[in-house]
Amino acid sequence: MALDAGRGGLGANPLESLLLQTGLLALLLLILTLLCTPLRRWTGWTWPARIRRELGLLAFGYALAHLLVYLLDQGGLAGLPADIAERPFITVGALALALLVPLALTSTPASVRRLGFDRWTRLHQLVYPAAALGALHFYWGVKGDKAEPLLYGLALGMLLGWRWWRGRAER
Amino acid sequence: VAADQVARQTDELGDLVTPFALATSYNNFYELGWGKGDPAQNAALLRDYMAQSEPWTITFSGEVERPGTYDLADLLGWSDVQERIYRLRCVEAWSMVLPWQGLALGDVLRRVGYTSQAKYVQFTSVMAPDALPGQRSRTLDWPYVEGLRLDEALHPLTLLATGLHGETLPAQNGAPLRLVVPWKYGFKSAKSITQITLTREQPATTWSVAAPQEYGFYANVNPQVSHPRWSQATERRLDGTGGLLAERRETLMFNGYADEVAGLYSGQDLRRDY
Numbered sequence: 001m002a003l004d005a006g007r008g009g010l011g012a013n014p015l016e017s018l019l020l021q022t023g024l025l026a027l028l029l030l031i032l033t034l035l036c037t038p039l040r041r042w043t044g045w046t047w048p049a050r051i052r053r054e055l056g057l058l059a060f061g062y063a064l065a066h067l068l069v070y071l072l073d074q075g076g077l078a079g080l081p082a083d084i085a086e087r088p089f090i091t092v093g094a095l096a097l098a099l100l101v102p103l104a105l106t107s108t109p110a111s112v113r114r115l116g117f118d119r120w121t122r123l124h125q126l127v128y129p130a131a132a133l134g135a136l137h138f139y140w141g142v143k144g145d146k147a148e149p150l151l152y153g154l155a156l157g158m159l160l161g162w163r164w165w166r167g168r169a170e171r
Numbered sequence: 172v173a174a175d176q177v178a179r180q181t182d183e184l185g186d187l188v189t190p191f192a193l194a195t196s197y198n199n200f201y202e203l204g205w206g207k208g209d210p211a212q213n214a215a216l217l218r219d220y221m222a223q224s225e226p227w228t229i230t231f232s233g234e235v236e237r238p239g240t241y242d243l244a245d246l247l248g249w250s251d252v253q254e255r256i257y258r259l260r261c262v263e264a265w266s267m268v269l270p271w272q273g274l275a276l277g278d279v280l281r282r283v284g285y286t287s288q289a290k291y292v293q294f295t296s297v298m299a300p301d302a303l304p305g306q307r308s309r310t311l312d313w314p315y316v317e318g319l320r321l322d323e324a325l326h327p328l329t330l331l332a333t334g335l336h337g338e339t340l341p342a343q344n345g346a347p348l349r350l351v352v353p354w355k356y357g358f359k360s361a362k363s364i365t366q367i368t369l370t371r372e373q374p375a376t377t378w379s380v381a382a383p384q385e386y387g388f389y390a391n392v393n394p395q396v397s398h399p400r401w402s403q404a405t406e407r408r409l410d411g412t413g414g415l416l417a418e419r420r421e422t423l424m425f426n427g428y429a430d431e432v433a434g435l436y437s438g439q440d441l442r443r444d445y
Contacts, residue, residue: 005415011208012197012409013265075419079402089400141400143263144381145205145310 015073022066027138027152029059030131034159053107056127060104063097063134093137099130128163131156182256182268184427187410189267191336197409198343199261200362201311202296202303210343213304217342217363220302227347227365233293234369236284243347247333250278255330257353259360260392260426264419266406271351272334277325285321285369292324293317293374294350295366311377317350317361318374318388322435328353328428331364354425354432356390387445391436392426396445 001021004010010017033055036048071077083090103124105111112120135156139149180188200210203217221227227243252272260266280292298314300306306313323329330351333340340346345362352359358378368374378386385399394404405419425432436444 012193013207013407014415015407016207016265018415072415073407073419075405083402086397087400144201145308147308 015069018069019066019073022062022069023138023141026059026062026066027131027134029055029062030127030134031152031155031159033059034127034131034156038159038162057104057107060100063100067094067097089137089140092133092140096130096133096137099126099133103127103130128160132160180256180270182258184258186258186268186408187412188256188270189409190411191338193409193411194267194269194335195341195343199263199357200343200345202305202313202315202363203343204305205310214342216302216304217297217346220297220299221342221347224299229348229364230366231283232366232368234286234289234371236286238283241283243333246279246331246348247274249282250274252333253330255328255351255353257328257330257351258426259351259353259357260406260422262356262358262386262390262398262403264398264401264403264406264422265409266422266426267409270336271330271332272337273330273332273351275327276329276331276350277327279331279367280324280369288371289369290321291370291373292319292321293366293368293370294319294361294364295368296361297363297365311381314365315361315377316374317359318370318376319352319359320373320435321369323352323432326432326435328431354392354428356386356392358386359390389436389441389444391441391445392422393424393441393445394422395424396442 001010001018005014005018033052036052036055039048040046071080074080074083084094085091103126106115106120106123115123135149135153138152139146142149182188196211197207198210199207203210203213228240229243229246230240232238252274254270254272256268256270258266258268276292294317296315296317297303298306300313319329330353332345332349332351333347335341335344340349345360345364348364349362350360350364373388376388379388392403397403403422406422407417407419423429
């Protein structure tokens, strides 16, 4: 993106292009984060679990960048409260980002020790609604051809569905 | 060369004309794809289709005195080709200033004649799913249909464009014939028109059917009426200057053409008729 911005490769409307790319990467990385655990289960590999934290933090970073590009495009914070209050599309996006904040803040091993593993795990289950709201934000935001947001939604649905199914099976 | 000479012209408000390269690389023309760059990338598909279906014809029907199918070349002889520099405000809150060449739609409609029953004008875009990839998905109900009230269609600002920046209208901009209604959001400007139908009833236009709460029939540029997902109070002008930190500008009522067109809507509630 930085390279594209430098050589004018972002096209006629560079902020719109950055907005789309940061949002897409945030959602993609969240989905990859959620893929780590099932991947470890299915394959026995341990590396997915080891990069999960980094993927999650990267997703949060892109979501934050997405907000910053949005604010840059809007020319500041002035319109944000009204946008969040009046436009469901923005409301769910803001909520998704807000849910990621405590997760990013408690992403260190020290936080796991401080909170205790069970409480930390329960807190970090907020990633499920965050990802779902992010996917809804994408779906509502796209005009016309909804194939791409539906694809992301399907991937997310499968990953969350797998957890639900496994949770039932273990009970 | 022609494109370069006019690149730094301005409109009557002193705003810079959008360069040809930019105006032909950032388009909404969903028959050629959903990305902003898709229409330019797929432009050859429409050009090939046009070459195969030469001559391009326009069929006039409905409440018309001389209905029939006319060659576009004949149409061009019906009135003088004019140059108009218009602001184009997209419903997505970006805008350009574009130098069009074309005919006043009113001249064309008076030439074919319309009956006293005619109240609306419907424009139907090209239907060629074999050639145009966007039409192979059912995301929209093809062909693309747009419409105007008759008095809007007859307004001297309303143009049937055949050229842009002194060049023959590029495929990605709606070749060979597109509507330009400068006080309305861009989606009203039907591209690659093949049929013009005078009707008694308000036409069912593509976007107003696909998402009625987002896109109304009138679609007049109006900073006070928000789109459900964003405010229409400001817009980003795409003229090749500014860059990432450029400020948005205030959107003008009727896109700055209020003096000319506000009278068309006197007594009408533009919040309801959005």
